[in-house]
Amino acid sequence: xxxxxxxxxxxxxxxxxxxxxxxxxxxxxxxxxxxxxxxxxxxxxxxxxxxxxxxxxxxxxxxxxxxxxxxxxxxxxxxxxxxxxxxxxxxxxxxxxxxxxxxxxxxxxxxxxxxxxxxxxxxxxxxxxxxxxxxxxxxxxxxxxxxxxxxxxxxxxxxxxxxxxxxxxxxxxxxxxxxxxxxxxxxxxxxxxxxxxxxxxxxxxxxxxxxxxxxxxxxxxxxxxxxxxxxxxxxxxxxxxxxxxxxxxxxxxxxxxxxxxxxxxxxxxxxxxxxxxxxxxxxxxxxxxxxxxxxxxxxxxxxxxxxxxxxxxxxxxxxxxxxx
Amino acid sequence: xxxxxxxxxxxxxxxxxxxxxxxxxxxxxxxxxxxxxxxxxxxxxxxxxxxxxxxxxxxxxxxxxxxxxxxxxxxxxxxxxxxxxxxxxxxxxxxxxxxxxxxxxxxxxxxxxxxxxxxxxxxxxxxxxxxxxxxxxxxxxxxxxxxxxxxxxxxxxxxxxxxxxxxxxxxxxxxxxxxxxxxxxxxxxxxxxxxxxxxxxxxxxxxxxxxxxxxxxxxxxxxxxxxxxxxxxxxxxxxxxxxxxxxxxxxxxxxxxxxxxxxxxxxxxxxxxxxxxxxxxxxxxxxxxxxxxxxxxxxxxxxxxxxxxxxxxxxxxxxxxxxxxxxxxxxxxxxxxxxxxxxxxxxxxxxxxxxxxxxxxxxxxxxxxxxxxxxxxxxxxxxxxxxxxxxxxxxxxxxxxxxxxxxxxxxxxxxxxxxxxxxxxxxxxxxxxxxxxxxxxxxxxxxxxxxxxxxxxxxxxxxxxxxxxxxxxxxxxxxxxxxxxxxxxxxxxxxxxxxxxxxxxxxxxxxxxxxxxxxxxxxxxxxxxxxxxxxx
Numbered sequence: 001x002x003x004x005x006x007x008x009x010x011x012x013x014x015x016x017x018x019x020x021x022x023x024x025x026x027x028x029x030x031x032x033x034x035x036x037x038x039x040x041x042x043x044x045x046x047x048x049x050x051x052x053x054x055x056x057x058x059x060x061x062x063x064x065x066x067x068x069x070x071x072x073x074x075x076x077x078x079x080x081x082x083x084x085x086x087x088x089x090x091x092x093x094x095x096x097x098x099x100x101x102x103x104x105x106x107x108x109x110x111x112x113x114x115x116x117x118x119x120x121x122x123x124x125x126x127x128x129x130x131x132x133x134x135x136x137x138x139x140x141x142x143x144x145x146x147x148x149x150x151x152x153x154x155x156x157x158x159x160x161x162x163x164x165x166x167x168x169x170x171x172x173x174x175x176x177x178x179x180x181x182x183x184x185x186x187x188x189x190x191x192x193x194x195x196x197x198x199x200x201x202x203x204x205x206x207x208x209x210x211x212x213x214x215x216x217x218x219x220x221x222x223x224x225x226x227x228x229x230x231x232x233x234x235x236x237x238x239x240x241x242x243x244x245x246x247x248x249x250x251x252x253x254x255x256x257x258x259x260x261x262x263x264x265x266x267x268x269x270x271x272x273x274x275x276x277x278x279x280x281x282x283x284x285x286x287x288x289x290x291x292x293x294x295x296x297x298x299x300x301x302x303x304x305x306x307x308x309x310x311x312x313x314x315x316x317x318x319x320x321x322x323x324x
Numbered sequence: 325x326x327x328x329x330x331x332x333x334x335x336x337x338x339x340x341x342x343x344x345x346x347x348x349x350x351x352x353x354x355x356x357x358x359x360x361x362x363x364x365x366x367x368x369x370x371x372x373x374x375x376x377x378x379x380x381x382x383x384x385x386x387x388x389x390x391x392x393x394x395x396x397x398x399x400x401x402x403x404x405x406x407x408x409x410x411x412x413x414x415x416x417x418x419x420x421x422x423x424x425x426x427x428x429x430x431x432x433x434x435x436x437x438x439x440x441x442x443x444x445x446x447x448x449x450x451x452x453x454x455x456x457x458x459x460x461x462x463x464x465x466x467x468x469x470x471x472x473x474x475x476x477x478x479x480x481x482x483x484x485x486x487x488x489x490x491x492x493x494x495x496x497x498x499x500x501x502x503x504x505x506x507x508x509x510x511x512x513x514x515x516x517x518x519x520x521x522x523x524x525x526x527x528x529x530x531x532x533x534x535x536x537x538x539x540x541x542x543x544x545x546x547x548x549x550x551x552x553x554x555x556x557x558x559x560x561x562x563x564x565x566x567x568x569x570x571x572x573x574x575x576x577x578x579x580x581x582x583x584x585x586x587x588x589x590x591x592x593x594x595x596x597x598x599x600x601x602x603x604x605x606x607x608x609x610x611x612x613x614x615x616x617x618x619x620x621x622x623x624x625x626x627x628x629x630x631x632x633x634x635x636x637x638x639x640x641x642x643x644x645x646x647x648x649x650x651x652x653x654x655x656x657x658x659x660x661x662x663x664x665x666x667x668x669x670x671x672x673x674x675x676x677x678x679x680x681x682x683x684x685x686x687x688x689x690x691x692x693x694x695x696x697x698x699x700x701x702x703x704x705x706x707x708x709x710x711x712x713x714x715x716x717x718x719x720x721x722x723x724x725x726x727x728x729x730x731x732x733x734x735x736x737x738x739x740x741x742x743x744x745x746x747x748x749x750x751x752x753x754x755x756x757x758x759x760x761x762x763x764x765x766x767x768x769x770x771x772x773x774x775x776x777x778x779x780x781x782x783x784x785x786x787x788x789x790x791x792x793x794x795x796x797x798x799x800x801x802x803x804x805x806x807x808x809x810x811x812x813x814x815x816x817x818x819x820x821x822x823x824x825x826x827x828x829x830x831x832x833x834x835x836x837x838x839x840x841x842x843x844x845x846x847x848x849x850x851x852x853x854x855x856x857x858x859x860x
Contacts, residue, residue, distance in 0.1 A: 053749050
C-alpha cells in the first residue's frame with residue numbers, strides 16, 4: 001500500500017466535522033421520529049384502550065401517562081433526561097427505556113455480528129471471482145444468481161427456507177421460540193435467520209466489488225503495471241482491489257440499514273426478541289419514549305459506522321474523493 | 325394495542341403491521357356481564373367438560389403454548405389484562421369469583437354460591453375454601469381489596485367499567501368467607517359482574533405490589549419465571565381447590581406472527597398455538613401432523629350503522645342494508661368459511677339468544693324498494709375499516725360489491741389499526757365491527773344503552789333502556805328471558821348492528837395434547853385453560 005493519505009491534521013479536522021455532522025444528523029432523526037410518531041393517529045392511551053375506547057378511560061390513561069401535556073413539553077422533558085443519559089420510561093409499562101434497549105440489543109447484535117463476519121469474505125471473494133472471469137459463464141452465473149436472490153423479499157425467502165429446511169427436511173429448528181436471548185446456546189436456530197440476513201447484502205456487495213474490480217483493472221495504472229510485467233495476481237490484489245474496495249466499504253456501512261430492515265422481518269418470522277420486535281411493538285403502542293430511544297441508538301450506530309467506512313475509504317482510495 | 329397478530333391472507337406485504345399491533349386489536353376483547361345459572365362445573369378430573377374420548381388423563385410433562393403478545397411492556401398484573409396472552413397468564417395464576425360457561429352464563433369459581441335479596445340490589449356471595457400460593461386462605465377481605473383496586477379511579481383498569489354496578493364503599497365482609505355486595509341498582513345478572521374479564525382476586529396488600537417479581541394468586545399454577553414479551557413459566561399448584569393440574573409445568577411463549585406459531589408447532593417447539601388463520605387450519609386439518617380445534621361462535625362479525633345520522637337514521641335504510649348482505653358469501657369470502665352466518669343479533673348460541681327469530685336472507689328487490697321509499701336511491705356511503713382484525717378489509721370489499729347490486733355505492737376507507745376502535749366510536753356512518761364473546765346482557769349494557777361507554781351504533785332509546793332495567797329487576801329467569809327476547813326483536817327489526825357472521829377461533833395443538841375444550845368460545849372459562857389439559 002502506498003502511504004499517500006492526507007496529512008494528520010486535516011484528517012482530524014475532517015473527522016471532527018463529520019462527528020459534529022453526525023450528532024446533528026442523529027438529533028434530526030430523533031426529532032423527525034418524534035414528529036412522525038406524534039402525527040400517527042391515536043396516542044399511547046388510545047392504543048392501550050384498544051377495543052374499549054371509553055372516553056373517560058382514555059382520559060384517565062392519558063393523565064396517568066402525562067400525555068395531557070403539550071407535545072413540545074414532553075419532548076423537552078425527554079431531551080432534558082437525555083442530557084444526563086436517561087432515556088426516559090416507557091408509557092406502556094412504566095419501565096425504563098434503557099431496559100428495553102438492553103434486553104433487545106443482545107439478540108440483534110448477535111444476529112448482525114454473525115451476519116457481517118462471513119459477509120465480507122463471501123462478497124469480496126465472489127466479486128473478485130466474477131471480475132476475474134468477466135463476461136464468461138462463471139461471471140454470468142454469479143451475476144444472475146446474485147441478482148435473482150437480491151430480488152426475493154426477505155419474508156418470502158424466509159418462509160421458503162423454513163418450509164424446506166425446517167419443516168420438510170427437519171434439519172434445523174423452524175423458529176427460535178423459547179430460546180429467548182440465549183441464542184448462542186442454540187446455534188442451529190441461528191442458521192436460517194443469518195442466511196436470510198446475508199442474502200441481500202452479499203448480493204449487493206458482490207456486484208459492487210465486481211464492478212469496481214473491472215473498472216480498476218481497465219484503468220491506466222493497471223495497464224501501466226501490466227506493461228512493467230507485474231504479475232496479474234499482484235495487480236489484482238495489491239492495486240485494483242483496494243480501489244474497488246472503497247465503494248464496497250461504504251456499501252458495507254449502508255448494509256447496516258439493510259440489516260435493520262432484515263432484522264425486523266427475521267425477528268418476526270423466527271420469534272427472536274430483538275430490537276426490531278421492540279420497535280414494532282413500540283410504534284403500535286405509540287410508546288414514544290421507547291421509539292425515541294431506539295431512534296437514538298439506530299442514529300448513533302449508523303453515523304458511527306458510516307464515519308468509519310468513510311475513513312476506511314479515504315485510506316484505500318485517497319484520490320477518489322470517496323469521502324465526501 | 326397492539327400488539328395483534330393475524331394477517332388476512334398471504335398476499336399481503338404489510339406483514340409487519342401485524343407483528344406488534346394486531347394482538348391488540350385481536351387480543352383485546354372486552355367482556356363484562358352477568359347471568360345467573362348455578363350449574364356446578366364438572367371437576368377437573370374429567371377434563372372440564374372436554375376431552376371425552378381422550379382417555380384417562382396422564383400426569384406430568386411441560387406444555388408450551390404460543391400466543392400473540394404485547395412485547396416488552398407486558399406485565400403479570402392480572403388487572404391490567406388486555407390481550408389474550410395476558411388472560412392466559414392471568415388465569416394460570418389467579419381465579420375470579422365466577423367465570424363463563426360455553427353458553428356465556430356465569431359459573432361459580434372462587435364463589436361457591438351467590439344469593440340476592442328480593443330487590444336484587446344486595447348479593448351475598450359465599451366463598452369456597454381456597455388458598456393462595458403462599459398458603460394463606462382466600463378471604464372476603466381479599467375480594468373487597470381486589471375489587472377496590474380495580475375500581476380505583478386513578479388507575480384505568482379495564483374491568484373497572486364492569487364493576488360499576490357495585491357500591492364498593494358500602495359493601496362489607498361480615499365473615500371471613502362471606503361478602504355482602506351492595507349494588508347501586510337491581511342487577512339480576514350480577515354473577516356476570518363476578519365473571520368479568522380481568523376481575524381477578526389477588527391477596528390484600530397494604531402498599532403497591534410488583535406482580536412481575538413474584539405474583540401470588542390462588543390459581544392452578546404457581547409462578548416460576550417471567551420475561552416480558554418472551555415467556556412465562558409456571559408449575560403445578562398441588563393444593564389447587566379445583567384439583568391439581570395434570571401438567572408439571574406450563575410455559576406461555578409470545579410469537580406475534582401467525583406463521584411463526586404454526587411453524588413452531590409443526591417443528592415440535594410448542595404444543596399449543598393460539599389463534600391460527602382459516603387457511604392454515606384447512607391446510608393441516610386431518611393431515612395427521614397437528615390437531616386443529618375450532619372454537620365456534622367466538623367472534624361476532626358485523627357492520628355498525630350510526631343510527632343517529634343520515635342515511636342510517638331512517639330505519640328503512642337500515643333494513644335495506646340488512647337485506648343487502650349475502651351472509652354466506654361474507655362468511656366464505658372474509659372468514660374463508662371458518663364461521664357461521666349471523667342474524668343481526670349478538671350471541672348466537674348463548675344464554676337468552678332469540679334463536680326463534682327467522683333467519684334473514686339477501687333480498688335485493690326489497691332492499692331497493694325500501695331505499696326508494698326512504699328517498700335514498702343512488703345512495704353513497706363510506707365504509708370505514710382497517711386491518712385491525714382478521715377479515716375486516718375482505719368483508720368490506722365483499723359487502724361493497726353486494727351493495728352495488730342494490731344500487732348503493734360504498735366507498736371503503738381504510739384507517740389506522742392502532743386507533744381504529746376510538747376512531748369509529750363517534751365519527752363516520754358505517755364501519756366494520758367485531759366483538760369477542762360476552763353475555764348478551766353485557767353486549768347490551770356496554771353498547772346499546774343511552775349511557776353506554778362504547779355505543780358505536782348511537783342507539784339511544786329511553787324505552788330500550790327501560791327494558792334493560794326491567795330485565796335486571798326481574799328475578800324469575802323465564803320472565804327475564806322474555807324481556808331479553810323483546811329487546812332482541814327490536815334490534816333484529818331496526819337495530820344498528822348488521823351482524824353477518826360469527827367467526828371460529830382456531831387453535832392448533834400437537835397430537836399429544838389431550839383435554840382441550842372444543843366448545844369454549846374465546847374468553848370463556850375453558851378457553852386457554854391448561855389445568856385440565858394433559859400430554860398423552
